[in-house]
Amino acid sequence: xxxxxxxxxxxxxxxxxxxxxxxxxxxxxxxxxxxxxxxxxxxxxxxxxxxxxxxxxxxxxxxxxxxxxxxxxxxxxxxxxxxxxxxxxxxxxxxxxxxxxxxxxxxxxxxxxxxxxxxxxxxxxxxxxxxxxxxxxxxxxxxxxxxxxxxxxxxxxxxxxxxxxxxxxxxxxxxxxxxxxxxxxxxxxxxxxxxxxxxxxxxxxxxxxxxxxxxxxxxxxxxxxxxxxxxxxxxxxxxxxxxxxxxxxxxxxxxxxxxxxxxxxxxxxxxxxxxxxxxxxxxxxxxxxxxxxxxxxxxxxxxxxxxxxxxxxxxxxxxxxxxxxxxxxxxxxxxxxxxxxxxxxxxxxxxxxxxxxxxxxxxxxxxxxxxxxxxxxxxxxxxxxxxxxxxxxxxxxxxxxxxxxxxxxxxxxxxxxxxxxxxxxxxxxxxxxxxxxxxxxxxxxxxxxx
RNA sequence: UCCUCGGUAGCUCAGCGGUAGAGUAGGUGGCUGUUAACCACUUGGCCGUAGGUUCGAAUCCUACCCGGGGAGCCA
Numbered sequence: 001x002x003x004x005x006x007x008x009x010x011x012x013x014x015x016x017x018x019x020x021x022x023x024x025x026x027x028x029x030x031x032x033x034x035x036x037x038x039x040x041x042x043x044x045x046x047x048x049x050x051x052x053x054x055x056x057x058x059x060x061x062x063x064x065x066x067x068x069x070x071x072x073x074x075x076x077x078x079x080x081x082x083x084x085x086x087x088x089x090x091x092x093x094x095x096x097x098x099x100x101x102x103x104x105x106x107x108x109x110x111x112x113x114x115x116x117x118x119x120x121x122x123x124x125x126x127x128x129x130x131x132x133x134x135x136x137x138x139x140x141x142x143x144x145x146x147x148x149x150x151x152x153x154x155x156x157x158x159x160x161x162x163x164x165x166x167x168x169x170x171x172x173x174x175x176x177x178x179x180x181x182x183x184x185x186x187x188x189x190x191x192x193x194x195x196x197x198x199x200x201x202x203x204x205x206x207x208x209x210x211x212x213x214x215x216x217x218x219x220x221x222x223x224x225x226x227x228x229x230x231x232x233x234x235x236x237x238x239x240x241x242x243x244x245x246x247x248x249x250x251x252x253x254x255x256x257x258x259x260x261x262x263x264x265x266x267x268x269x270x271x272x273x274x275x276x277x278x279x280x281x282x283x284x285x286x287x288x289x290x291x292x293x294x295x296x297x298x299x300x301x302x303x304x305x306x307x308x309x310x311x312x313x314x315x316x317x318x319x320x321x322x323x324x325x326x327x328x329x330x331x332x333x334x335x336x337x338x339x340x341x342x343x344x345x346x347x348x349x350x351x352x353x354x355x356x357x358x359x360x361x362x363x364x365x366x367x368x369x370x371x372x373x374x375x376x377x378x379x380x381x382x383x384x385x386x387x388x389x390x391x392x393x394x395x396x397x398x399x400x401x402x403x404x405x406x407x408x409x410x411x412x413x414x415x416x417x418x419x420x421x422x423x424x425x426x427x428x429x430x431x432x433x434x435x436x437x438x439x440x441x442x443x444x445x446x447x448x449x450x
Numbered sequence: 451u452c453c454u455c456g457g458u459a460g461c462u463c464a465g466c467g468g469u470a471g472a473g474u475a476g477g478u479g480g481c482u483g484u485u486a487a488c489c490a491c492u493u494g495g496c497c498g499u500a501g502g503u504u505c506g507a508a509u510c511c512u513a514c515c516c517g518g519g520g521a522g523c524c525a
Contacts, residue, residue, distance in 0.1 A: 029488085030481040049482075066475085081483060101476060102460040107486060113462070115517050171523090187525090212523055213451075225525060311521080322521080364525095373525060421525030435525095446517070 001073070007041035009086040012076040019044070019088065022126070023068045023099075025107055026061075033062055035090070037072055038126070046072050046088040053090070061093060066103045067126070069096040121441055122450045132260040133437055136253060137426045139260075143252035144226050144422075147245055148203050153228055156195040158188025158204040164400040171211035173221075184209035187419060190349070190404050192229035193380060196415055197407055203228040215445050216322070217434045218372050220423060222443035229417030235361040235379045238416045239337050242365050242375055243276045245420075246335055250274040253429050266431045270333075270369065279332045283341045283359065287316035290327050297327075319345045320364070325373060328366045335374065339363040348390040351381045363418070371428035377418020384408035 004017035021039030028034075031050040036043055050058050064070070074088040081087075104120045105127055117124045124130050148155070161175070161182045172183040188204040195202040205226045212219070228245075230237060250271050253261065261268055281289070290312055297309035311323035319341065320328070328336050340359040343352050350360040362378030381387045387408055391398050398405075426438035436442040441450060 025486080027484050027487050028481085029484050032482050032484070034484055034487085036485085045485080047483080051482095063477095079483095081485085083485065103475085104460070106461045106474070113518090115457090116461075118517095208525080210524070214521095214523065215518090216520065216522095219524075223525065319524090321523095376525065419525065424525060 004076070005041045006037070006039050006044045006084075009044065009076050009084075013078055013086070014075065016073065016075050016091070017088075018071060018073045019046075020071045020096075021069070023064055023066055023070055025066070026064065028062055033058065035061065035064075035070075035072070035093075037070065037088075042084065043128075044084060044086060044088060045082045046074060046090045046093075048090045048093075057093060060095070064095065065099040065101055066107075067099040067123075069099075070094065071096060118436070118442070118447060119450075125440060128263055130437060132263040133426070133430050133432060134440060135260040136257055136264070136430050137422070137438055139253050139257035140249055140422065140426050140429065141224075143249045144205065144245075144420075146252075147248050148226075148228060151201070153201040153203045154195075154199040156192075156199060156202045156204060157206055158185065158191035158195075158227075160185050160206065164397070171213075173209050173211045186210055187225070188227050189229070189417065189419065192227055192417060193349075193404070193407055193415060196229040196231045196417070197411065197413075200232075201228070201230050213445055217436075218322075218424060220435055220439065220442055220444060223435070223439065224422035225419050226422060227417060227419040229415060231415045232413050233379075233416045234414055235339060235363060235416060238377050238379065238418055239280060239339065239363055242335075242337060242363065242377070242418060243278050246278075246365065246374070246425075247274055247276055249425065250429060261430075264430050264432070266429075270431075271429065274334055278335050278337055278365070280337045280339060283338055284316060286328060286338045287313065289331055290320075290324050291315070293327050293331060317342065320366075320373075322372065325366050326370050329368045329370055333368055335368065336366045337363050338366060339378075346378075348394040348396060349380050349387070351379045352386075361416075365418075367424070367428045369428065369431070370433060372424060373421075374424050374428065375418050375420045377416065379414065379416040382408060382412045382414050384412065 001018045002016065004012050004019060006019060019037055019039055021037045023035060024038040024043055025036035026034065033048040035046040035048065037046050048058060048061060071094040072088060072090060073092045074090040077087055077089055078085060079087045103123070105117070105123050125134065161177060162185050163182060172186055175182050175184065186208055188206065192202055192204055203226060206224065207222055208225045209222055211221065228241065254268060254271055258268070291314065294309045294312045297305045301309060308323045308326050311321060312327055313321070313324050328338065339362065340353055341362055343350060343358055343360040346360045346362055350362050353359045353361050360378060364373050365375035366372065367374045381390060384405060387405060388398070391401055423435040423438040427433060427435050430438065432438065436444060
């Protein structure tokens with residue numbers, strides 16, 4: 001018995017192989033029976049011809065339920081009539097486990113009921129679109145690790161249980177830690193600042209938690225973030241890294257995961273366009289462009305565009321909302337690096353621009369096609385005195401930051417880094433606006449299971 | 451928390467005061483090249499929950515429950 005996988009059938013033409021998988025679909029045509037088998041690596045049509053087979057087995061296969069696990073033995077044939085170009089001339093089928101009737105997920109391309117699909121996420125991930133999406137996630141994650149490994153960043157993961165709010169801004173999940181209060185991490189950044197002083201260039205890569213009651217297509221309560229941090233680096237170094245990093249990840253998906261992009265129906269020309277350099281624009285200039293575009297959309301845009309424009313900013317000062325990011329995405333067709341936001345709207349550890357102290361040395365990378373904010377980062381405050389003042393100004397408990405302040409006491413250097421949201425990145429690359437489909441088992445405001 | 455849309459067959463939906471419908475899945479039969487196969491017949495329902503209006507409610511009203519989309523906040 002020669003085992004094979006569906007993705008490698010071209011190596012077995014005219015040979016007898018055994019495939020192990022699940023029945024995805026079934027079509028009968030008189031003495032012919034077509035079984036569509038999936039094995040995790042792909043789908044293939046297996047052709048059963050009644051006169052050539054055991055009558056009892058043929059009769060059983062004609063009624064075999066969807067998702068029954070089966071082991072198919074037959075000869076690999078090149079055949080243009082078959083999707084994928086290959087099919088199996090079936091000699092024998094072993095039914096490993098016959099599935100129950102009423103498999104909850106229908107094979108249809110109609111508008112799905114997302115609630116039902118998410119309730120059955122444990123089964124839905126078998127279907128083609130979610131399956132391909134998770135293959136893209138796999139490629140993105142592998143590309144991230146390879147990118148940082150090749151550039152000699154050291155993976156030093158940060159803790160998930162933390163004693164206090166890192167930035168004091170967002171709502172955290174509170175857990176009981178042996179009669180002490182602990183919180184699930186919302187960012188590994190402060191710890192990265194410590195590890196990069198030990199290793200030079202580090203990154204952490206793990207889950208992150210936000211207890212915000214956000215109910216939008218861009219939010220999860222549990223999501224994955226990759227956060228690099230570099231000692232002896234500034235804002236420009238971070239922007240260079242963002243460019244190198246995002247273009248590398250996209251390129252990897254194009255070269256090594258194109259099959260899955262095709263299944264998703266992704267317009268790859270949009271991704272092929274993601275090459276260095278990316279536009280770099282200051283917050284102040286970006287605001288001016290948004291306000292200008294807003295007026296133009298209100299005057300002569302479509303109804304959809306008018307609706308977006310209405311929500312966009314009318315004067316600089318605030319952080320960007322969803323509409324502002326969408327408009328940035330309309331103006332530029334590449335990920336766009338918006339730098340130097342007002343210091344007042346950014347976290348306490350952001351360093352002020354010496355040239356214009358009311359702005360921070362920070363950057364957000366806003367993805368095209370409505371992907372939203374993919375990256376947030378910047379240069380960190382490295383002066384002990386300034387940091388103490390910022391902690392006081394933000395009314396944060398100084399005691400909790402004692403170890404963090406030590407980093408400025410013992411060999412402080414300019415340093416910078418960023419955080420990238422993995423699900424938003426995967427969603428953008430897949431052309432799927434909803435982050436909930438880019439993680440195997442999404443955790444959402446109203447969803448904790450399966 | 452706010453705005454908005456929705457809950458009818460296993461699944462996707464129509465019906466919007468007068469006997470509960472279609473497609474698909476399931477069942478029975480037919481077909482040697484199907485691609486979401488097709489053709490014929492067929493099983494399948496506490497119309498989200500609780501009140502109310504009415505001779506009569508899936509349909510109208512009220513409350514509640516559950517969810518989707520969006521806002522704020524953020525990656």
